[in-house]
């Protein structure tokens with residue numbers, strides 16, 4: 001009985017229709033090309049080849065899609081036969097034509113499979129692409145060889161190196177598809193297969209692509225730049241070029257060898273880890289798995305940097321937005337910023353004028369609090385001061401409709417205290433966006449002590465609606481991201497006192513892969529915010545704690561960062577000096593003297609390890625506190641919100657690659673040099689989770 005059930009649920013189902021073998025892939029949710037799918041396809045092709053009354057085959061996806069990629073879980077281990085190249089080889093060796101019928105997505109192995117068939121037909125709206133490079137590998141089943149024979153070298157290079165997804169219409173123009181149909185995919189595919197009877201049309205037999213060398217060099221350079229010179233990008237460029245310079249089978253073998261080599265690299269493992277971490281991050285814990293409240297209109301209070309960015313994100317998602325401000329001038333400035341954003345997108349050709357007009361039409365602005373009553377969701381983005389936030393939440397409570405979800409965008413303040421200003425703390429949560437809010441993917445969804453499950457579920461749903469990466473966090477100082485970033489920055493400041501110059505630290509961390517080092521970042525965002533927070537905390541700071549006063553010294557001299565023309569670096573015409581100047585070095589030297597430190601240069605690797613270890617330690621502490629639901633969420637936060645290099649997987653992934661004893665030993669040393677107040681975490685839960 002059980003055996004039968006298993007058989008019926010097989011990943012590939014076949015059916016004969018008018019002498020055509022219909023081969024349907026059934027591996028929900030995305031028909032990933034797993035071992036079961038590959039075996040099923042191989043058997044089906046054998047059936048087609050061996051039955052004299054079968055004239056052709058059609059491969060089609062059951063459910064929502066054709067095949068949106070391979071099963072990544074298999075990629076960490078030796079791949080089992082049949083591997084995808086053997087399946088495609090069987091299709092090519094079969095004397096009867098096979099048609100690929102695409103809908104939904106044909107990505108990665110899905111597109112490679114389709115390109116290995118004799119013809120391709122797709123439903124309008126289907127997307128096609130080879131995203132392997134974004135996972136640190138290259139296509140390994142002929143994608144780099146068959147794609148250029150149709151789309152040309154330069155366009156293929158762009159597609160393969162960026163992982164770009166193209167729509168069916170463009171794919172048809174590139175001759176990747178033979179037909180695009182509006183409906184009845186299966187019927188049209190069967191007709192196409194019948195019309196091909198007796199013929200094979202293998203892409204492998206087509207002449208290799210030739211292309212203008214200059215154009216190709218240009219495409220390669222652009223791809224390298226965009227791909228930050230990562231190994232997979234380099235390998236992809238070479239593989240695509242092989243299509244023009246090597247015999248087909250030789251190029252195919254080379255592609256496979258490179259694929260196998262990259263597949264087991266740490267970089268590919270890091271990118272797979274991040275892929276799964278992002279997928280898991282949006283999963284709610286059991287106690288909040290409840291339907292979300294419906295959100296159609298949003299009111300945003302405070303039309304400053306964050307308020308306007310959030311407004312754009314909400315308008316882009318099709319919501320109605322009301323901007324609310326304390327004074328008319330600020331309101332007008334905010335509204336103008338939103339409109340200017342859309343105008344510039346249109347001018348750059350990135351947005352249709354009609355789409356911009358539709359977004360602008362959904363934007364309202366007011367200084368009248370009674371207008372709040374229409375909103376399903378209220379997001380507060382006023383100054384980061386508790387007194388101001390409390391006053392604003394009292395007003396929100398007075399005007400918002402019953403059942404509206406009330407959110408604060410605070411970076412550090414206590415969400416419970418803010419909620420307590422209302423009569424409905426169950427409706428209050430934190431929605432911590434990152435700047436620029438219409439660009440940055442990360443959204444920390446902060447759970448207050450009294451936040452209702454459906455309000456949290458709504459926060460996560462809003463994140464998805466705004467095309468963000470929502471991560472659930474507990475209500476603790478700095479939530480996940482800022483708390484870890486603070487520990488990291490503090491450690492970098494220790495290193496200044498210990499002997500490094502700002503550029504040593506920045507260069508080392510940029511070499512690790514951060515887009516910008518911490519002192520360049522600090523200058524860019526302005527040192528005054530941190531200065532203000534430090535002064536506010538003076539009274540409560542433990543005097544025995546190691547406190548680096550360099551930033552305060554810079555601010556006292558008016559060196560507030562890039563906007564002031566000087567900070568850790570000096571700026572001429574907005575251009576950063578490559579090294580810190582004499583004033584800064586003197587300030588840093590004096591700080592070292594004061595602490596009795598004899599300055600000694602720090603090697604780049606030592607800087608990287610100290611900075612990362614500080615992150616890892618804080619990550620373990622906040623995991624133990626329950627601020628993060630799962631260790632991998634921390635990696636998502638750092639990669640999506642703080643410029644941690646994706647190909648390094650995040651601090652947790654990094655820590656798991658290191659020797660545990662070495663990490664613990666170095667952590668003890670960090671604790672010694674940090675002095676009082678540095679808590680050494682137990683790394684076990686982080687490393688073993």
Ligand code: NAI
Nearest residue numbers: 302303304305306325326330381382383384410411433435
């Ligand atoms: P901002 O100073 O650019 O904008 C704040 C706006 O709020 C101003 O336009 C002001 O007129 C308005 N406002 C102040 N009091 C008000 C009141 N009582 N009623 C109505 N409007 C009022 O500040 P920004 O940078 O947009 O920050 C806002 C919030 O977002 C803060 O809580 C901040 O910590 C947080 N945040 C800021 C980030 C950033 O990078 N700037 C990143 C993430 C969060």
